[in-house]
Amino acid sequence: AQSVTQLGSHVSVSEGALVLLRCNYSSSVPPYLFWYVQYPNQGLQLLLKYTSAATLVKGINGFEAEFKKSETSFHLTKPSAHMSDAAEYFCAVSGRTDKLIFGTGTRLQVFP
Amino acid sequence: GAGVSQTPSNKVTEKGKYVELRCDPISGHTALYWYRQSLGQGPEFLIYFQGTGAADDSGLPNDRFFAVRPEGSVSTLKIQRTERGDSAVYLCASSLTTAETQYFGPGTRLLVL
Numbered sequence: 001a002q003s004v005t006q007l008g009s010h011v012s013v014s015e016g017a018l019v020l021l022r023c024n025y026s027s028s029v030p031p032y033l034f035w036y037v038q039y040p041n042q043g044l045q046l047l048l049k050y051t052s053a054a055t056l057v058k059g060i061n062g063f064e065a066e067f068k069k070s071e072t073s074f075h076l077t078k079p080s081a082h083m084s085d086a087a088e089y090f091c092a093v094s095g096r097t098d099k100l101i102f103g104t105g106t107r108l109q110v111f112p
Numbered sequence: 113g114a115g116v117s118q119t120p121s122n123k124v125t126e127k128g129k130y131v132e133l134r135c136d137p138i139s140g141h142t143a144l145y146w147y148r149q150s151l152g153q154g155p156e157f158l159i160y161f162q163g164t165g166a167a168d169d170s171g172l173p174n175d176r177f178f179a180v181r182p183e184g185s186v187s188t189l190k191i192q193r194t195e196r197g198d199s200a201v202y203l204c205a206s207s208l209t210t211a212e213t214q215y216f217g218p219g220t221r222l223l224v225l
Contacts, residue, residue, distance in 0.1 A: 004154075036216075043116070044155070044203070044216040090154050098210040099145065099168060102154030 002027045002093045006103035014111050019063075019078040021106045023091030026072065033074040034092040034100065035065055044090065050074060061085070086110045114138065116217035118204050124223045125194055133189040133220045137206030144187050145214060146179055147203040155203055161187060162210055194224045 007022040025031055035047040048059025055067040065076045074091060088107050092100040117136040125131050137144050143162055147155035157171040161181045169179075176194075181187040191198055201221050205214040 032211075041218075043218040044205075046213055046215075049213065092154075098143070098207075099157040099160055099171070100147075100155070100214065101157065102147075104152075104154050 002029075002031065002095055002101045004091050004093050004101055004103040006091050006106050008106055009104065010107045010109065012109040012111060013081045015083055016080050019076070019081045019085065019108065021076040021089050021091075021108065023065075023074045023076065023103060024072050025074060025091075025093045027093055027095060029095040032094045033065075033067060034094070035059065035063070035074075035076050036090045036092060036102075038088045038090065038105075040087075047076070047089075081108075081110045083110050083112065116204055116206050116215055118202075118217040118220050120220060121218065122221045122223075124225065126225050127194060127196060129194050129224075131191050131194055131222065133191075133202050133222070135187045135189070135204030135206075135217060137185065137187070137204070138215060141206035141208055141215075142184065143207045143210045143212070143214075144181060145205040145207075146187070146189050147205065149201045149203055149219070151200075158189070160210075167210070191222075194222075196224050198222060199224045 003026045005024045033050040036044040048057045050067045058064045063078045088105045090105045091103045119134045145160040146158040149155040159169040164184045176192045179189045201219040203219045205216045207214045
């Protein structure tokens with residue numbers, strides 16, 4: 001069985017501050033891990049994915065995430081937040097079956 | 113190129129009615145997925161197709177839900193005897209093959225009154 005836990009349903013940061021969105025996973029098989037972003041009234045867009053290659057994964061819009069097996073974590077970071085980063089962020093895991101198991105999401109607010 | 117499209121974008125129906133939701137995947141994508149996103153929740157897997165066949169339908173909540181993909185391209189999600197609890201955004205995604213990145217459509221917002 002696989003699952004994802006996102007700690008913090010809401011995160012608020014100031015523009016220019018570090019963004020840290022937390023994700024912990026559970027998987028009985030080597031996982032594939034993903035971060036998706038959802039802007040209001042838009043579909044989910046892939047930010048980045050981990051598929052057992054490099055543990056530090058760089059994505060679009062300056063985001064990156066690090067796979068830490070010992071901590072079963074895949075936290076999303078960005079050094080400096082922009083107003084345009086305000087959105088809902090979802091962590092997801094998949095295994096051999098390829099269906100995505102999503103977390104409940106974290107809403108990021110960015111204040112000027 | 114064109115992304116995944118879903119129609120209608122919004123659907124309002126009455127309890128007990130039948131509805132069909134359509135998904136047009138990216139051209140050439142052989143895998144197609146349906147998810148359901150309730151308010152304040154992450155998307156939940158419903159079913160996925162590899163080609164014309166349903167490879168995994170373990171997420172369908174009950175036998176009122178059914179999906180088809182007769183020619184391996186467009187898919188239709190069918191819901192019989194709708195209930196208020198079926199109200200959600202229904203998302204479709206496609207990928208080149210399984211194990212490739214899934215690209216999502218904008219969703220169909222279903223409201224059952």
